[in-house]
Amino acid sequence: MRAMLRAVLDRVLTEARKAGRLAASIDTQYDIIFPEIDVADHQTLASASQMLVSALTVAKAQGWVSDETAMRLLFQFAGVEIDISEEQARIKKEPDHAPGCA
Secondary structure, three states, rough: OHHHHHHHHHHHHHHHHHHOOOOOOOOOOOOOOOOOOHHHHHHHHHHHHHHHHHHHHHHHHHHOOOOOOOOHHHHHOOOOOOHHHHHHHHHHHHHOOOOOOO
């Protein structure tokens, strides 16, 4: 990732100099710094996801939410935009699909 970003940035700097948008006197040295991956954040998200799935399973069993609503809430939590109708159609096409299984 670092090499790819460096290649792009170097090219942008070179083209900016050629176009006269960046003076030759400007220092073009830079560092690419990636943040540390925080394992605790991943564990917190995994735990929250597990609790959400459990809560949605109970809500579905109690008849409080439909499959569609449960799926929509799960994908919203995950930050994923998905067409729920298309996803349900794909699930129904799976050979080992049984009602209530995902």
